[in-house]
Structure formats: C-alpha cells, structure tokens
Amino acid sequence: MGGPPITGFSIRITTGEPQAGDAPTLTATGQAVAINVPAGGLHWSGWALTASAPIPSADGVTVVLAGELYHRDALRVAIGPSADGVNDDAELLLACWLRYGAPGLRLLDGRFAAVVTEGDTVVAATDHAGTVPLYVRHGQDGLAIATEAKALRHGGPSEPLPGTESVPGNTGVRRVRAGTAVAVVPSSGKASAIRTWLPPEHRIVLPEEEAVRRVYTVLDEAVRSRLDGGPVTVVLSGGIDSSSVAALTRQSGVETISLGTDAGDEFEAARTVADHIGTRHSEFRVGSEDLVRQLPWAVAAAEIIDADVLEYLLPLVVMYRLLPGAGRRILTGYGADIPLGGMHRATRRLDSLDTVISDDMNTFDGLNEMSPVLGCLAGHWTTHPYWDRSVLDVLTALEPGLKRRHGRDKWVLREAMRDLLPEATVSRPKLGIHEGSGTTSVWTSMLLDAGVAAADVPRAKRAMAIAIHDRVVGQAEPPADVSFDDVLRDVIASPSLAVVK
Structure with missing residues (x-):
C-alpha cells in the first residue's frame, strides 16, 4: 500500500438532517466515497478520498482519520489490552480516545488530520506540525471540516474559533493550528482548544559523540516507521538531508529520483549517492520555463500565497507529476533546514543562529510545506522523516553549537551520517532545490523579460501567487485551466500594482 486508507476528506456535521451535496x-x-453516519445527536455527511471509508465508532465516539500514525507499537502499549491486534490507525485513535479522551491526542506521533465526535461535541485535530492541513467553517447550520480550504469556499458567515486562524482569500474559512485540537458543540457554539505539541524552546547540552548518536537513532527510527513493506521512492538531490533519508531506508527495491532543468541540476551528486547505497535511480529533466509555468499546480496543492515557499515546493510538485504510475510511497529529506538552521548559512554568531531557528520553528505553521496534497495531486503519498515529532524534539532542542561546529553547517547531522554516505556528500555545501533546479532565477528572468523592474520582482511574484490563489483556491478552478502567462499579463497590466518599468 502506497498511502493510508484515507488521504483527505470534506465533512459536514450537523444536529439535524444531513444535506445532500456533490x-x-x-x-x-x-x-471520493460518501460518508453518511449518524453519531449520537450528530450526523456526519460528506466525502473521503479513499478506496474504502471505514468510520470506526464505539461507546458513542466516532472517528475519521486522514493520514497515518508512526508509533503504533508504543501506542498499543500505552493504551493497553483494548488496542491488542488493532492495526487500522483510525481504530487505534478510537481506542486511544476511549482510554484518554481528548488529551490522548498528545500521545500521537503521525501525519494526520482527524475528526472525533463524542456526545454533542466535535473535535477537529491536526498532527503536531500540521503536516496535514485542516480547515473549518463554523456557522448556525453546523460545522464543515476539510483537508483542503477550497472544499469549504461556499457557506455563510463563520464564527471565529479558538485554536484557529483565518485563511487568506477565504472569508469564513479557518485553519486549525499545528499541534492543536479544537472542540466545538454545534448546538450551542461553545468552543475550546488544547495544544497537543509545541516546538521546544529549551536547549540540550550534549557531548559530541552522544549528540551524533542521538540524531542517528531518532532519524533512523523515523525513516523505518515510514516503511510499510511496499515499494519506496526517495526524492534525492545528493545533499546531506535527502541522502541521509535514502541511506537509512536500507531495504531492497528502493528507487531514488532527481529532478533537473536546462537551468540547473544536481544529477551528478545524486548519482554518487545512489551508486554508493545501491538504489535504482531515475532522473527527470524538464524545461525550466515549463517548470515555472506549473505554478498553478503548486498553489492549488499548498493553498498559500508565499512566493518564497512556493519556489521550494514547485520543483517537488513537478517531479511528482512526472512520475509514472500512481500510488507511490515517497520519502523526502524536506524540512531539515528549519530545526538545524540550514537556511541561515551566513549567520555566524551562535546566539543569532539560535534566535533564527527559534523564530523559524515558531512561524512554520500555515506555510503548508508538508501538505500531502503536493503528492496526492498526482496520486502519491509523501512523508517527511525530519518532521517526525521525535526528530523535531531532538533537532530543535540541540544547542546551536552542535548545529554550527568546526566551521560546518548542520554539523551534527553530517557526522551522524558519515559512515553511511560518501565523504563528498557529507561535506557537500547546502543547495536548496529551488536553487539547484533554477526555479527562483528562471521565474525572476521571466518577469524581467516581461518588463517587470528588478526592484519589483518580489512584489510581482507575490501578486501572481495571490491572483492564482484566488482562482484555484477561492474559486476552485482546476489548475490546468489557469495559465501562468495570462496571470503574468494581468499582473503587469494592473494599475494598482505598478510593477512595470
């Protein structure tokens, strides 16, 4: 199985009769499999993206789970005999809830969004890092909850809810914050929220040897927990982050994949790793301007307007769409830079490095960099070991001198992987996927060629992202129907933007 039983959903929960809908x-x-489940005084109706839609229920508690859990054995031990032999993650969540209630969500380490009803209360929760985004619309007619904001674009005014934030361009739609469970009583409107995880602010001081061992151990466990026995594909750039994940898979039949354009590639570095660890390796090359023109797909998947983040995500979206077949389980090395400070190579002072790491860990929420829709738009399930809860707890909490040491960035990770990877890979300088593929520079060149002044390029990129977002999210237009070039012309022609020389 490439992905979990349910990869997404759109649900309406009401106290009255359910409303039929497309x-x-x-x-x-x-x-899309229909959900129509009475649950006590509430009624579920909607759709789940799945081959089947098992909705477990017991003792007045009903659960739907999109995604997967990664520490099933440990969770079964915590729950006790009622979890013996339970293999389905939704049923495991149900057993956890029956033992611990809502605080049991703090036990879960996974990649998921969940909805639970008990009595007259609805609880909407996302995982510790919000890697499966979850959106809600709360009104007098009930509660609508979905894993994509565009599914909730229709509806009346929405009540603000604790533990949620407004979504740009989607009036009335709220996003559940990462590591948060929001409880709502639809009949009264009473609502509350609990935090299930927060990025650690404390720092751990460890000897070099112990720090290296601990990083290796938690990352190894995170990778192994994501292998389901079927074929595995790993995105491989040849940098330390993705190469570490590829090396730790350690199972036969692993395929590694790399993307390049006419503006740049990292094929040689990736081949060096693939040859060293013995994976089947595939390379995909696409025209750089053709890659940038697929921006509507990235916006539709991530549902964001941050142009910088879209530049990181766009090459991944393009690569997923190029992969033959469907139903792949894809592991990435995405996300290591945030807890390890890899994006701040020019930051030399350790106090400054720690400050930016703390800020990055407290502001990642809502960027949707890990959204499964990035791969699910092509029928694949993606998962990111560096954003395993246990990995984040360790990497974030390590004191900054272990992250910048002996003149090397991400020193502790490089040392942890030294015995598994070629020396050229361990010592290779950081290069972002948007840099290696030329995504950033080519998009900039396309704007300059269209007449945008150099000083206005960042503003023009954001304006394009907003315009595309309005169409593919706000109006749910298929991304295939939105032309990058048409949007660019509209942005340039807009008097309010004044981005032309």
Missing part, C-alpha cells in the same frame, strides 16, 4: 472539488486525486 463530491467536493479537491486538488488531491482519489476515489
């Missing part, structure tokens, strides 16, 4: 417009692909 399957929601979602960017993620998959069979």
